[in-house]
Amino acid sequence: MAFLNSTMRSLFRGVLVLALLVLNCQAQAENKVLVLRIDDAIGVATAEYIVSGLREAVATDARLVIIEMDTPGGLVEPMRDIVKGILSSPVPVVTYVTPAGARADSAGTYILLASHIAAMAPTTHLGAATPVALGGGDKPEPPLPLGRKQEGVDDDASSDEVPGDAMGRKILNDSIAYIRGLAEAHGRNADWAEDAVRDAATLTADEALDLNVIDLIASDVDHLLGKLNGLELIVNNKTVVLDTSDVQLVPYEAGWRIKVLSTITHPEIALLLLLIGIYGLVFEGWNPGAVLPGVAGVICLLLAAYALQIIPVNFAGLALIIVGLILIVAEAFVPSFGALGIGGVAAFVFGAIMMFDSGIPGFGISLTFVISFAVLSAFFVFWIVTYILKLRSRGPVSGLDSMIGRNATALGDFTKRGFVWMDGESWSAEIDGAAIKDQKLRVVRVEGLTLIVEPGTEQ
Numbered sequence: 001m002a003f004l005n006s007t008m009r010s011l012f013r014g015v016l017v018l019a020l021l022v023l024n025c026q027a028q029a030e031n032k033v034l035v036l037r038i039d040d041a042i043g044v045a046t047a048e049y050i051v052s053g054l055r056e057a058v059a060t061d062a063r064l065v066i067i068e069m070d071t072p073g074g075l076v077e078p079m080r081d082i083v084k085g086i087l088s089s090p091v092p093v094v095t096y097v098t099p100a101g102a103r104a105d106s107a108g109t110y111i112l113l114a115s116h117i118a119a120m121a122p123t124t125h126l127g128a129a130t131p132v133a134l135g136g137g138d139k140p141e142p143p144l145p146l147g148r149k150q151e152g153v154d155d156d157a158s159s160d161e162v163p164g165d166a167m168g169r170k171i172l173n174d175s176i177a178y179i180r181g182l183a184e185a186h187g188r189n190a191d192w193a194e195d196a197v198r199d200a201a202t203l204t205a206d207e208a209l210d211l212n213v214i215d216l217i218a219s220d221v222d223h224l225l226g227k228l229n230g231l232e233l234i235v236n237n238k239t240v241v242l243d244t245s246d247v248q249l250v251p252y253e254a255g256w257r258i259k260v261l262s263t264i265t266h267p268e269i270a271l272l273l274l275l276i277g278i279y280g281l282v283f284e285g286w287n288p289g290a291v292l293p294g295v296a297g298v299i300c301l302l303l304a305a306y307a308l309q310i311i312p313v314n315f316a317g318l319a320l321i322i323v324g325l326i327l328i329v330a331e332a333f334v335p336s337f338g339a340l341g342i343g344g345v346a347a348f349v350f351g352a353i354m355m356f357d358s359g360i361p362g363f364g365i366s367l368t369f370v371i372s373f374a375v376l377s378a379f380f381v382f383w384i385v386t387y388i389l390k391l392r393s394r395g396p397v398s399g400l401d402s403m404i405g406r407n408a409t410a411l412g413d414f415t416k417r418g419f420v421w422m423d424g425e426s427w428s429a430e431i432d433g434a435a436i437k438d439q440k441l442r443v444v445r446v447e448g449l450t451l452i453v454e455p456g457t458e459q
Helices: 002-030 044-059 076-087 107-114 166-185 190-198 205-210 221-228 256-264 267-286 292-310 315-333 339-355 367-393
Strands: 032-038 064-069 093-097 103-105 117-120 125-127 202-204 232-235 238-241 248-251 407-410 414-422 425-435 440-447 450-455
Touching (some): 032 044, 044 064, 044 076, 093 103, 093 107, 093 221, 107 125, 107 190, 117 205, 125 205, 166 190, 256 292, 267 292, 267 315, 267 339, 267 367, 339 367, 414 450
Parallel strands (some): 032 064, 032 248, 064 093, 093 117, 103 125, 425 450
Antiparallel strands (some): 125 202, 232 238, 407 414, 407 440, 414 425, 440 450
């Protein structure tokens, strides 16, 4: 009986401890504030990171999501994915432009205006949300702001007769409607939001607060949480009162998949993958059966193809890069004494500069990278040309003719006829005179399987 009572008490204590742990975990989950970070240009990887973070906030019953942002802008489609994720999130989202000196330009302005709370740190700024034409080439002139007359056009001219790029007008008007809708959804200054798109207007944090573009200014996250405490919001048509008096900040880290995606979609990495892929296949062609270069080349080419389809590229530039690489490789197969190689290097440099000249912040390519590769390619071409010239200056390297002028070693003393050792083989030899053992003999000519030799040198 005593044993049973002891067992029951132990079981009761275990259940009590388990219940306390569950309640503690639940309390921590209820007090959780998930912190996400945007530090660079907004691309596909950024969108996946933010959307997955918002899902994590819902799954863990987080009280609030804070997106700390410092971005020059980015791509339109990833930005729209982030905006849709914020607007549909049942967890309130605060976008906070920080640290001091940070910015929320271009696509960052849309995300800031889409958030339930728009906050900025002192000395930060936002704006310049005019869309940039994709696909490379010349950028279309944006249409004139409403109410302004274009020079050379009569006042009575219809809108269809006004010169301008139709696609540019379409993109601009769509962006204006989109950003006005985001601003109006949260009661912010939609007129300034339109100016940010139409005229690339920008504001400092203080100016944005005065013009009702943002909701508050905070020096740091703790200051931000203090200002958010007790604030009433409308989230998914429901009134939510924020309680940030006792919360736990939990940074949300990107998974390995998002990190890999972020790496391969960087323009320089995508170009490097393309180069490795092409050179890998060329090396496999030079050395059939090597396997590893071919496998690595195919994998790198597939990764490059995936990256190039989701980042803005100029396909004329891509074609120039491919032509340049073909010319550099052709120099090794069709010796032109540098003409093909130099042409290939020039085509690669111009192609690389053109390929990522989209004007979208964060999706350009470094001239240092391009010049470094051009220098390496030039050295490669120089080595090929030098090697080919050396080959042309050499005599035959196979067959009986290649043996003329080379040295052999006498296997023993002999007069007129005897045997010599050359290239790991014993040869019959004739000499005009006598030879002694281990004497160096020079091959003069070959008659059948007999070497005609003479006293040689020690070279």
